[in-house]
Amino acid sequence: MATPIIVGIDGSAHAWQALDWAAADARLHGRPLSLVHGSRALLRDGTLSELDYAHLDEERTALLHEARQYALKQAPGLDVTTELIALEAGEALIDLSDRAALVAVGTRGVGGFEGLLFGSVALRVAGHARCPVLVVPGPAPHPEDAPPEILLGVDTAHPQDAAIGWAFEAASLRGARLTALTALPVDFGSLHLRGVADRELSEVLAGWSTTYPDVPVRPVVADAGAARALVLGSEQSALLVVGARRPAGRFGLALGAVNHAVLHHARCPVAVVPTA
Numbered sequence: 001m002a003t004p005i006i007v008g009i010d011g012s013a014h015a016w017q018a019l020d021w022a023a024a025d026a027r028l029h030g031r032p033l034s035l036v037h038g039s040r041a042l043l044r045d046g047t048l049s050e051l052d053y054a055h056l057d058e059e060r061t062a063l064l065h066e067a068r069q070y071a072l073k074q075a076p077g078l079d080v081t082t083e084l085i086a087l088e089a090g091e092a093l094i095d096l097s098d099r100a101a102l103v104a105v106g107t108r109g110v111g112g113f114e115g116l117l118f119g120s121v122a123l124r125v126a127g128h129a130r131c132p133v134l135v136v137p138g139p140a141p142h143p144e145d146a147p148p149e150i151l152l153g154v155d156t157a158h159p160q161d162a163a164i165g166w167a168f169e170a171a172s173l174r175g176a177r178l179t180a181l182t183a184l185p186v187d188f189g190s191l192h193l194r195g196v197a198d199r200e201l202s203e204v205l206a207g208w209s210t211t212y213p214d215v216p217v218r219p220v221v222a223d224a225g226a227a228r229a230l231v232l233g234s235e236q237s238a239l240l241v242v243g244a245r246r247p248a249g250r251f252g253l254a255l256g257a258v259n260h261a262v263l264h265h266a267r268c269p270v271a272v273v274p275t276a
Contacts, residue, residue, distance in 0.1 A: 178215050
């Protein structure tokens, strides 16, 4: 069986947005979709009566059933399963990421990621999951209305093949152009440095363009700083793809300052692709 795409469901509007994108991605890749609701309230620790637990189970099962019916309307014929887990939502999704191709989560951010706090489910999952994570912000369009443009952030000093390959595949499947962006340090936009950055970016992309000859690539060297350039570029993109190095253990965020800024302010879904 193909590795599933997992989406966190909590009944909120931002979760439905994540479901839209997860269903579209499952259809593109021919993968099953798993809808997951995690909550410690479901843990039978004696806090509630058995009748109350039964009501909770029934309520959350109905929520997942509604989400499943919605997903099937978006993508008829999709293989969609549901799962209730008696764990905090972020912990549940991180645990499941070992057997997922992608985990999709929404954010409550208003007008961007202003409302996304460092303790939120979205940021926690993005920082700890062992598979790519798609974080869908409130301003993101429906997948069918998104422009045919994938934006990839590239650190030419430490290129992350997993993120680059993910972005090229996404562009190929969507028939989209790929904009590969690297940035000069702020206040260091000399012609010499720009020439070096152009050459290094071309070298990083060369092999991938051979593997994906159908993907038109636009290399960009920005002098506005990486975070600002990526956030601005997200306004005209369907997806923004960034890499992240995971810590060896379970603790500690491995997102970096640029990724934190992107997750707080991007206008399109952000795919955070881990590198071992």
